[in-house]
Amino acid sequence: MRVDIDGLAVEVAGRRLIHEVTLRAAEGQLIGLIGPNGSGKSTLLRCVYRALRPAGGTVRLDGADLHAMDAREGARLLAALPQEGQATFDFTVAEIVAMGRLPHQRGSGRASAADEEICARALARVGAGHLAHRGFPGLSGGEKQRVLIARALAQQPRVLVLDEPTNHLDIAQQLEVLALVRDSRLTVLAALHDLNLAAQHCDALYVLDGGRIVASGAPHEVLTAELLAEVFGVRAHRVRHPETGAVQLLFDRLPQRTDTPEAAPPDTPEAAPPGAPDGDGPPPPGPDGAADSPSLPSPR
Numbered sequence: 208m209r210v211d212i213d214g215l216a217v218e219v220a221g222r223r224l225i226h227e228v229t230l231r232a233a234e235g236q237l238i239g240l241i242g243p244n245g246s247g248k249s250t251l252l253r254c255v256y257r258a259l260r261p262a263g264g265t266v267r268l269d270g271a272d273l274h275a276m277d278a279r280e281g282a283r284l285l286a287a288l289p290q291e292g293q294a295t296f297d298f299t300v301a302e303i304v305a306m307g308r309l310p311h312q313r314g315s316g317r318a319s320a321a322d323e324e325i326c327a328r329a330l331a332r333v334g335a336g337h338l339a340h341r342g343f344p345g346l347s348g349g350e351k352q353r354v355l356i357a358r359a360l361a362q363q364p365r366v367l368v369l370d371e372p373t374n375h376l377d378i379a380q381q382l383e384v385l386a387l388v389r390d391s392r393l394t395v396l397a398a399l400h401d402l403n404l405a406a407q408h409c410d411a412l413y414v415l416d417g418g419r420i421v422a423s424g425a426p427h428e429v430l431t432a433e434l435l436a437e438v439f440g441v442r443a444h445r446v447r448h449p450e451t452g453a454v455q456l457l458f459d460r461l462p463q464r465t466d467t468p469e470a471a472p473p474d475t476p477e478a479a480p481p482g483a484p485d486g487d488g489p490p491p492p493g494p495d496g497a498a499d500s501p502s503l504p505s506p507r
């Protein structure tokens with residue numbers, strides 16, 4: 208299912224937080240939303256999953272205005288993992304995941320055998336089947352995150368909206384969750400803080416700063432040293448993943464604005480080591496395709 212966001216504006220408490228956002232997600236694409244803290248990622252996504260109404264503009268799913276649909280219809284098409292999803296619910300894991308089936312139930316709202324099967328499969332997909340009878344509040348942050356992803360999958364939506372889906376997850380689980388999201392073939396909008404994960408897994412990135420989209424495109428087009436300095440205030444070196452070719456980033460602090468070339472001693476960390484690549488360009492691959500990095504220790 209395609210998602211078209213056009214001229215979206217969002218206001219909270221009379222303050223405009225999102226300005227004129229336009230975003231396109233084709234069927235099955237994974238679109239990453241990146242930006243520094245407070246840039247508006249959660250606010251934009253909250254409007255997409257209907258926790259906030261737009262002050263202007265539209266969100267359309269295959270051309271239909273999402274905010275004009277009734278709640279049940281919207282929930283059958285779009286499921287969300289909100290950032291505030293870590294709130295303590297006094298329910299078991301199985302009950303939390305079963306909530307994902309509510310938009311599909313009519314009448315008594317009782318779960319059918321088919322609903323139970325869908326929930327069990329969703330929990331198994333996130334590797335959390337063994338948690339089904341545990342109380343949600345007693346889970347670790349990572350376990351809660353996986354259960355809430357299972358709830359979103361149990362909803363059987365066409366579009367997934369994920370606010371920091373890798374929050375609280377260890378590195379193996381982060382990779383698992385992103386692979387699972389990819390394999391789901393759903394259209395996905397995901398706010399991500401880890402720019403390397405975003406570069407590796409997303410079809411396109413949209414960069415938010417001050418509530419506005421300031422760049423968009425394929426990860427290798429968007430994640431330039433200039434943009435990362437401007438928007439995130441960091442110095443970034445680009446290298447290529449030796450197997451996938453995806454852009455990957457190595458970060459340093461930017462020199463302080465007060466530092467002048469005269470004031471900085473010649474061997475400060477900001478000074479590039481002799482022979483190091485200068486900034487944005489990917490360094491030439493080594494014999495095995497890996498980018499050489501003279502500053503990294505050799506493997507033991």
Ligand SMILES: Nc1ncnc2c1ncn2[C@@H]1O[C@H](COP(=O)(O)OP(=O)(O)OP(=O)(O)O)[C@@H](O)[C@H]1O
Pocket residue numbers: 219220224242243244245246247248249250251
């Ligand atoms: N309910 C609210 N009332 C007032 N201001 C708000 C509210 N919600 C968000 N904001 C403000 O809107 C701006 C964007 O916040 P938002 O949470 O969308 O950013 P974010 O990019 O998701 O940040 P983070 O990366 O830290 O999660 C921030 O300045 C925030 O303080």
